[in-house]
Amino acid sequence: MSSDTDHHYMASAIRLAQKGIYTTHPNPRVGCLLVKAGKVVGEGYHHRAGEPHAERNALADAGTQAQGATAYVTLEPCCHHGRTPPCTDGLIEAGVKRVVAAMRDPNPLVSGNGLEKLREAGIEVIDGIMQSQAEALNPGFVKRMREGMPYVRCKLAMSLDGRTAMASGESQWITSSAAREDVHRLRARSAAILTGAGTMQADDPTMNVRLTAAQLGLEADIPPPQPLRVVLDPQLQTPPTAKMLHQPGPVLLVCGDEARLQAGPLEAIGAQIATLPVYDNQLDLHEVMKLLAAHEINEVLLESGAVLAGSMLEAGLIDELVVYLAPHLMGSGARGLFHLPELLHMKDRIPLKIKEIRQIGEDIRITAVPSPGQ
Numbered sequence: 001m002s003s004d005t006d007h008h009y010m011a012s013a014i015r016l017a018q019k020g021i022y023t024t025h026p027n028p029r030v031g032c033l034l035v036k037a038g039k040v041v042g043e044g045y046h047h048r049a050g051e052p053h054a055e056r057n058a059l060a061d062a063g064t065q066a067q068g069a070t071a072y073v074t075l076e077p078c079c080h081h082g083r084t085p086p087c088t089d090g091l092i093e094a095g096v097k098r099v100v101a102a103m104r105d106p107n108p109l110v111s112g113n114g115l116e117k118l119r120e121a122g123i124e125v126i127d128g129i130m131q132s133q134a135e136a137l138n139p140g141f142v143k144r145m146r147e148g149m150p151y152v153r154c155k156l157a158m159s160l161d162g163r164t165a166m167a168s169g170e171s172q173w174i175t176s177s178a179a180r181e182d183v184h185r186l187r188a189r190s191a192a193i194l195t196g197a198g199t200m201q202a203d204d205p206t207m208n209v210r211l212t213a214a215q216l217g218l219e220a221d222i223p224p225p226q227p228l229r230v231v232l233d234p235q236l237q238t239p240p241t242a243k244m245l246h247q248p249g250p251v252l253l254v255c256g257d258e259a260r261l262q263a264g265p266l267e268a269i270g271a272q273i274a275t276l277p278v279y280d281n282q283l284d285l286h287e288v289m290k291l292l293a294a295h296e297i298n299e300v301l302l303e304s305g306a307v308l309a310g311s312m313l314e315a316g317l318i319d320e321l322v323v324y325l326a327p328h329l330m331g332s333g334a335r336g337l338f339h340l341p342e343l344l345h346m347k348d349r350i351p352l353k354i355k356e357i358r359q360i361g362e363d364i365r366i367t368a369v370p371s372p373g374q
Contacts, residue, residue: 178361
């Protein structure tokens with residue numbers, strides 16, 4: 001039976017898990033707290049894939065104090081051998097008497113089996129404590145495990161009159177330096193940044209993370225993450241001179257089968273190439289998402305022009321919108337947020353649910369999610 005005490009310690013475990021927000025890909029962010037006689041005796045979080053999980057770090061921190069303790073963990077302990085041994089075994093061997101888990105692991109290799117193994121060992125088990133908060137730590141991991149698709153966050157910047165670029169195409173900079181720094185944090189937490197060939201040709205972007213380890217709150221020996229940059233380029237028109245190809249971090253170009261024949265110069269400078277069927281010069285966006293899930297991509301940050309953003313929204317592939325609203329006007333000839341079919345009636349509107357509104361420097365950041373049933 002859960003208590004206010006359980007919620008208190010689970011909240012602390014969730015804060016621990018957040019320390020891995022930039023570094024655990026493709027693993028989930030997990031925190032663990034060991035409590036004995038009302039005192040925290042051990043704590044840990046998962047730092048990076050291939051390194052010990054949160055439970056193992058907390059057990060190492062607690063030492064012999066772990067015996068008879070309660071473990072608060074934000075995700076069901078694993079019970080299978082991967083790159084590290086099962087955490088269930090570590091908890092059992094340490095003599096933990098009680099385990100409180102925020103949520104069951106959506107990974108079918110675990111999915112309730114870890115909790116059952118602990119019960120079979122005589123450990124009291126409770127799950128579902130602060131589950132929604134725990135799921136919010138890992139929206140991409142949860143969606144990939146449950147649906148075989150990554151979580152897509154669409155970043156947009158616009159003026160007060162809803163424009164993303166001047167009529168001439170000029171767009172730097174719509175927002176303040178504080179908002180642009182905030183975008184780099186979104187990039188850093190994402191496993192991939194997605195854009196289209198049109199943006200590549202118009203802007204020649206780098207789409208890398210340009211914050212230091214200190215700015216991200218990382219330990220000095222951990223370099224800032226560089227997500228996979230993904231360009232949807234059906235005809236493979238990206239030139240070998242593109243800035244993106246000469247920055248740290250991997251780049252994946254997705255093209256059609258025929259265009260693949262001209263990939264040699266791009267591969268020679270390190271670009272990865274993937275092919276998918278092309279219809280009417282367009283890639284199937286659902287197949288693109290499945291491809292990224294196969295690459296163990298949990299969270300995607302979509303940074304594109306109005307055409308790709310509109311297509312992704314129409315296809316139902318955007319899970320979250322992050323819109324930076326700048327305090328200026330750009331005029332009726334400037335470009336809009338999305339390229340969408342003309343909507344003639346109020347009933348045709350695309351409903352959204354606003355989750356958060358926050359001021360970032362001079363700008364307003366609006367976080368919203370599509371809400372079809374609203």
